[in-house]
Each structure stands twice: as structure tokens, then as C-alpha cells.
Amino acid sequence: MELLCGNAEPEPRNLSLGGHVGFDSLPDQLVSKSVTQGFSFNILCVGETGIGKSTLMNTLFNTTFETEEASHHEECVRLRPQTYDLQESNVHLKLTIVDAVGFGDQINKDDSYRPIVDYIDTQFENYLQEELKIRRSLFDYHDTRIHVCLYFITPTGHSLKSLDLVTMKKLDSKVNIIPIIAKADTISKSELHKFKIKIMGELVSNGVQIYQFPTDDEAVAEINAVMNAHLPFAVVGSTEEVKVGNKLVRARQYPWGVVQVENENHCDFVKLREMLIRVNMEDLREQTHSRHYELYRRCKLEEMGFQDSDGDSQPFSLQETYEAKRKEFLSELQRKEEEMRQMFVNKVKETELELKEKERELHEKFEHLKRIHQEEKRKVEEKRRELEEETNAFNCRKAAMEALQSQALHATSQQPLRKDKDKKKF
Ligand code: GTP
Ligand code: MG
Numbered sequence: 001m002e003l004l005c006g007n008a009e010p011e012p013r014n015l016s017l018g019g020h021v022g023f024d025s026l027p028d029q030l031v032s033k034s035v036t037q038g039f040s041f042n043i044l045c046v047g048e049t050g051i052g053k054s055t056l057m058n059t060l061f062n063t064t065f066e067t068e069e070a071s072h073h074e075e076c077v078r079l080r081p082q083t084y085d086l087q088e089s090n091v092h093l094k095l096t097i098v099d100a101v102g103f104g105d106q107i108n109k110d111d112s113y114r115p116i117v118d119y120i121d122t123q124f125e126n127y128l129q130e131e132l133k134i135r136r137s138l139f140d141y142h143d144t145r146i147h148v149c150l151y152f153i154t155p156t157g158h159s160l161k162s163l164d165l166v167t168m169k170k171l172d173s174k175v176n177i178i179p180i181i182a183k184a185d186t187i188s189k190s191e192l193h194k195f196k197i198k199i200m201g202e203l204v205s206n207g208v209q210i211y212q213f214p215t216d217d218e219a220v221a222e223i224n225a226v227m228n229a230h231l232p233f234a235v236v237g238s239t240e241e242v243k244v245g246n247k248l249v250r251a252r253q254y255p256w257g258v259v260q261v262e263n264e265n266h267c268d269f270v271k272l273r274e275m276l277i278r279v280n281m282e283d284l285r286e287q288t289h290s291r292h293y294e295l296y297r298r299c300k301l302e303e304m305g306f307q308d309s310d311g312d313s314q315p316f317s318l319q320e321t322y323e324a325k326r327k328e329f330l331s332e333l334q335r336k337e338e339e340m341r342q343m344f345v346n347k348v349k350e351t352e353l354e355l356k357e358k359e360r361e362l363h364e365k366f367e368h369l370k371r372i373h374q375e376e377k378r379k380v381e382e383k384r385r386e387l388e389e390e391t392n393a394f395n396c397r398k399a400a401m402e403a404l405q406s407q408a409l410h411a412t413s414q415q416p417l418r419k420d421k422d423k424k425k426f
Contacts, residue, residue, distance in 0.1 A: 038092035040143050041281060042081075042123075044175065045097065046116060046136050047152025047169065048104040049074075055237035056150075057097055059250060059261055061086065063270060064239065065097060074102025079119040079423045081144070083203055097146060103232070113170040120146050120174045124296040131297075147275065147284045148211070149175045152182040153199065153232060157191045160202050174292050176211035176284050178276065184234030184267045185252060185259040192234055199232055205348045214283050217369050227275050233268035236261050414417055 004108055005183055014025055045053040054067040067083060081098040123144045132143050153164060179199065184192060203210060210231065213224035239259050242251040251259040261269045276284075305325045308316075 002198075028134055035091060037139070038094060039285075040094040040096070040150075041285065042096040042144060042146050043118075044100070044116070044146045044149040045152065046100045046103055046149055046171075047182060048154060049102065051150060051152045052237050053099060053150075053182075054183070055239060056152075056235060058239050058426060059237040059269065060277070060372075061095070063320065067099075070105070072105050075103050076106065077102050077115045077362055079115055083142075094142065096123050098146065104163060108256055112163060113167040115169055116167070117174065120171070121296065124174075124293055125300075126298060127293065146175050147288045149177045150178045150276075151177055155181050155183050155187045155195070155234075157187050157195050159198050165202065165208065168203070168210070169206060172209040173295060176287055176292070177209075178272075179232035180268075180272060181232055181234040184237065185236045185254075187234075196232060196234070211284070211287070213280055220279050223279065224275075227271055230268060232269055233272045233275075234284045235269045235272055236267040237269070346377075376377050 011253050043057070045057065049070040049072050053066065058064050063086070065084065073398045078101045079098055079102050081092060081096050083096045085423050086093045088164060098119070103116075105114065118423075123146060127141075127143065127145055127232075130138060132137060151164070153160065153169060164276075168179070171177060181187070181195065181199075183193070196265060211275065213227050215225050217219040236252060236259055238250050238252045240250065240252065241248045242253050242258050242260075243249075244251065244260060249263075252261075264270050306321050311314050321374075
């Protein structure tokens with residue numbers, strides 16, 4: 001009998017099978033299940049307005065997606081996702097193309113990266129919320145997390161703009177970035193070579209992490225290593241078909257010649273399509289989940305107070321963390337309640353004091369008015385008395401006058417009689 005010490009797991013033993021059992025069909029079962037389920041792939045296109053984003057998408061998937069030209073007068077960067085159902089053989093692909101509309105059109109470009117970062121985080125948050133649900137339905141959940149960001153570089157032949165460096169730096173921990181030089185037919189071969197070296201140098205010196213095609217899978221290690229050295233891909237897009245020899249090919253026709261999109265001597269379009277769609281699509285999806293989403297999830301859960309282990313490396317119980325968080329939340333709630341109650345009491349006291357002060361002022365005003373009123377009343381009374389006295393004096397004078405008048409009248413009526421008497425005497 002084998003004795004196990006501690007928690008050490010027993011070593012698995014190699015056994016040979018007596019015949020065919022059938023679990024070698026597991027990879028086929030997986031493929032069959034995945035094909036039935038279908039795949040989703042989400043591409044974010046970041047680049048100046050009119051740089052050729054829509055044309056390149058149409059060229060890459062050999063179709064015509066619905067697009068609207070941006071106006072160059074957008075007030076801020078806005079993200080426009082559009083989802084399409086594509087089918088090739090029996091494989092269904094739910095493809096979402098997200099356009100960063102208005103990127104680079106604002107005078108102040110300080111915050112141009114913010115809506116893009118917020119959009120990527122929102123998709124991570126939606127996925128996390130689904131994962132945290134009690135009844136999860138991740139099987140048929142439409143995963144909108146961005147799997148790759150195609151960053152369109154303007155073919156100046158000089159260097160990257162600060163906007164490019166700042167944006168890529170802000171995005172590199174959230175999404176797989178594949179930088180591409182757009183409209184590569186507008187730059188000469190020797191200039192393009194120098195431009196590529198300059199761009200890569202600037203990305204390294206500014207610490208921008210771009211997506212590296214994986215070299216750990218033997219089947220694709222060699223091709224991926226070669227392609228990593230070709231970054232950033234210089235691409236040309238076109239939906240126009242031009243006759244070259246006796247074949248119709250996608251190309252751009254100029255007075256001096258034809259630039260063939262799928263000719264590797266003309267541009268890196270084929271390399272991009274090969275790497276993005278045919279070789280590394282699954283790795284891009286995988287990296288999004290295991291690296292970028294994992295980082296977002298970890299930070300978010302840590303922010304919420306969850307940990308895998310405490311200081312002594314003891315595994316943390318979800319129940320304990322929940323209880324601790326709940327207690328913390330309740331005490332915070334209590335503190336806030338007490339604070340608000342105190343604020344309310346203070347406010348009531350203040351209002352009471354204000355009301356008392358107002359009452360006192362009103363009382364004073366009333367007393368003042370009362371005094372004025374009494375004074376007025378006294379004055380009116382005095383006036384009335386004076387007028388009465390004047391009226392009395394006037395009446396007295398009037399009576400005296402009347403008496404005098406009647407006396408005078410009487411006297412004048414006696415005078416002719418006396419004159420007659422006097423005449424008789426003579
Ligand atoms: P918005 O969505 O409005 O931001 O534009 P966009 O980035 O989607 O550019 P779009 O694909 O609409 O192309 C704008 C113009 O550039 C069109 O006239 C295209 O024909 C042209 N164009 C696209 N790709 C290339 C290219 O590789 N080389 C050259 N020379 N012109 C291109
Ligand atoms: Mg477009």
C-alpha cells in the first residue's frame with residue numbers, strides 16, 4: 001500500500017491500452033462542437049478619418065460592409081460597432097467591426113484615446129457581469145470583447161505622431177494591437193523600409209507593447225517569427241477589380257501602373273490577411289481572454305476587495321470576503337446615515353435661529369411702528385384740540401361782533417326821532 005504524505009497528489013502511472021478505446025476522437029468532438037456553436041471575432045479599427053479603414057475591411061473579407069463616411073467635424077471620438085454574420089464552408093463567423101469615428105479630427109486631441117479605452121472596458125465589464133451572474137449563459141453569450149485593434153498609421157514616411165504613441169500606449173494592456181501602415185502605395189519602397197524601422201524603434205523606446213505572433217506552436221512558429229520581423233505591415237486596400245494579364249485582381253490603377261493588393265512585391269496585404277485571419281485568429285481570441293480580460297477581471301475583483309490569499313498565503317474564503325465587505329459596507333452606511341442626521345439637526349438648528357432672529361426683527365419693527373402710530377395719534381389729538389379752541393374763540397368773536405352790530409343798528413334807528421324833536425324846539 002502506498003502512503004501519501006500531506007496533500008501531495010499521487011503521480012499518474014503510465015498504462016498501455018489493450019485495444020482502441022476511442023478518446024482519441026476528443027479533438028474531433030471539440031472541433032465539431034465549436035463549428036456548431038460558431039465563432040465571434042471583433043476588430044477595432046483606429047485611424048484618422050479617410051485613412052482607408054473601411055476599404056481595408058472590405059478587401060480583407062472580400063465583401064462590402066455597410067459604411068458611412070465620417071465628416072471630419074466630429075466633436076469627439078465615437079465608437080461605432082457593426083455586427084455581421086459571415087459563412088465560409090460550414091463555419092459561421094459573427095464578425096463585429098468597430099470604427100473609432102472622428103479619431104484625430106479634434107483640435108484638442110488630449111482625450112482622443114479615452115472613448116476607445118472606455119469602449120474596450122465596457123465590453124470586458126459586460127462579460128464579467130455575465131460571468132458573475134448566478135444563471136450564466138456564456139454558451140450563447142454574444143462576446144463583444146475586442147480581439148484585435150488594427151492601428152492605421154498615416155504614411156508620412158517621417159515618424160509616428162504623439163497621438164499614435166499615446167493612444168497605443170493607453171491601449172496596449174487592454175487589446176492586441178497590430179500596427180499597419182495605411183495607403184502604402186503612396187510611399188516609395190526605400191522610404192517604406194526606413195519608415196518601418198523608425199516606427200518599430202519609436203514603439204520600443206516608448207514602451208508600447210504590440211501583439212507578437214506566437215512562436216510557441218511548432219506548426220506556425222517559423223512563419224510567425226518571420227512575420228514578426230515584417231511588422232508594421234504596409235497595406236493597400238481596394239475594392240476595384242483590374243484586369244492583369246488574363247485575370248481580374250483587386251488593385252488600384254494609376255496612370256503609371258497598377259498596384260495589386262494581393263501581390264507581395266507591392267504590399268503586405270497578404271501577410272496581414274494570413275496572420276490575422278488564417279493563422280492567428282484563435283490566438284488573438286485566446287490572448288484577449290487569458291491576458292487582457294484576465295487583467296481587467298483581476299483588477300476589478302481586487303478593487304471590490306476579493307483576494308486569492310491573505311497575507312499568510314492562506315486561501316481566502318469567498319464567504320469571509322463577502323462578510324467582511326458587507327460589514328465594511330454596513331458600517332460605511334451607518335457612518336453616512338449618522339453624518340446625514342447630524343447635518344439635518346444642524347440645519348434645523350440654523351433655521352430655528354434664523355427664524356428667531358426674524359421674529360425679533362419683526363417684533364422690533366412692530367414696536368417701532370406702534371410708537372410712530374401713537375406719536376401721530378397724539379399729534380392729531382393736539383391738532384384737534386387746537387382747532388376746537390380756535391373754533392370756540394372764533395365763535396366768541398363772532399357772537400361779540402353780532403352783539404356790536406345789533407347795538408349799532410339800534411343806535412342808527414333812534415337818531416331821526418331826536419332830530420324831529422330838536423326842530424320843534426326852535
Ligand atoms: P472614414 O470611415 O470616413 O474615417 O474613412 P475610412 O478610413 O474608412 O477610409 P475609406 O476606406 O472610406 O477610404 C477613404 C479614401 O481613401 C477612398 O477614396 C479610398 O479609395 C482611398 N483609399 C482606401 N485605401 C487606400 C489605399 O490603400 N491607397 C490609396 N491610395 N487610397 C486608398
Ligand atoms: Mg470608414
